[in-house]
Amino acid sequence: MSITARIVTVGDPATLDTLRVGEGEIGAPGPGELLVRVRATSLNYHDYAVVTGMLGPRPGIVPMSDGAGEVLAVGEGVIGFAAGDRVLGLFFPAWQDDEIDPAKRSVIPGDSTDGFAASHVVRPANWFMPMPEGLSFAEAATLPCAALTAWRALMVEARIKPGDWVLTQGTGGVSLFALQFAKLAGARVIATSSSGAKLERLRALGAEVTINYRDIPKWGREAARITGGVDAVVEIGGAGTLDQSIAACRMGGHISLIGVLAGVAGPVATAHLMGANVTLKGITVGSRRQQADMIAAIVSGGIRPVLDESFPLGRLAEAFRHQESGRHFGKIVVTMDDT
CATH class of the missing domain: 3.40.50.720 (NAD(P)-binding Rossmann-like Domain)
Incomplete structure (x- = not known):
């Protein structure tokens, strides 16, 4: 099983002009992993700091910490997920519960390891949780950070x-x-x-x-x-x-x-x-348990994220320039559309 995914990577030096839009082969999920078709991501200042080199060089990394999509395949030993599930990523996948410590904040998608600026990803199952009912992929992708x-x-x-x-x-x-x-x-x-x-x-x-x-x-x-x-x-x-x-x-x-x-x-x-x-x-984001509590409140309270403009993945640099301008009101989102 192999999928040709559209992927954006950080350039060297890291600038908006050197963001590279390309393709890569994504294989089947291994034990404990999910193959996810990413439907949307959203821009955070942390992502901007990565793609512009403010956090130090990250050449070749796939940026973007937030991601929402659907499960295409489940690796051996994965419990709680099935093909077709709509899922949402975590900013700190290693911080599942309790208090923060250095180990729990050691993994950040789109920073310390590849993130969600891709049409398809294979990632550990504990990077994900169910999406809130009633929200679109774009809305859900604004939640993790x-x-x-x-x-x-x-x-x-x-x-x-x-x-x-x-x-x-x-x-x-x-x-x-x-x-x-x-x-x-x-x-x-x-x-x-x-x-x-x-x-x-x-x-x-x-x-x-x-x-x-x-x-x-x-x-x-x-x-x-x-x-x-x-x-x-x-x-x-x-x-x-x-x-x-x-x-x-x-x-x-x-x-x-x-x-x-x-x-x-x-x-x-x-x-x-x-x-x-x-x-x-x-405050540096939060844990999986806190995200689950937040999602329960969002669903019961009928909260809808405030979305600004939407950009396709191939125009990620343009999305960041819109962020730079300060004109936005709410979250800027990026979808995996081709245009």
Whole structure:
């Protein structure tokens, strides 16, 4: 059994211009493996860092951490999967449950090993779990990284409850999932963006309050004034926005640091952080068990991921350029279509 798969690989040097679209032969699954026809993947900042060399050289690797598709064949000894099953990948396949440790984060599809920028893949069965009922492949492919990061930040670490105030930043995938999960939990949302049109869309998704951070540079203080201090912040900016997130928090608030888009290092208001007894917790996605809990909530709550533009696999570089532009609202997806 052999399938000719369409595959994208990272170039040397790694740039969007050197992403290579080609073909490769995919064989039958071995013991403990699945042959999966990938139907969709989605863009995360982590993927962008891989394909542009920000994480170091990865020449020849198949990028993309997220993947959703259908099982074509099952290897010997695999239990719980059958041909025809619709499946979803895991960002940390080795992190099945319990607390994170170095071994559990040692395997990352599209980074430490080949990912899902391919029409067909053979991967270990424990890389996958059943897709949520009622979602398309494109919608499901947005869940393993962005959605799970938002879920862990709010539901596992901050443990938000009805009536809490949650602050989200911008309109990327993690932030929009955070808004949706917060509303599902009965919390209130105060959201920031620099675009009036995007702020309007955030309000349509349920944000009670929005702040244009271009107009109000001290948006953290403004958020605290409006809410009396937020209970939880989903921090995507890093050093460039952390001080404002600290300023936004109530005493005893919680900040989940999940990104460094505005800076990887810089001064932090440590005295304010300490004095307000604010908890700052770094978040790197989540475990299989947490993903299963999240999927159950998505299905029962009727959440639909917010999708932006869709690109075929052969235009993966163009998809990343769209991500670079910052024009997107929600998740950019890539399908395995030929055109």
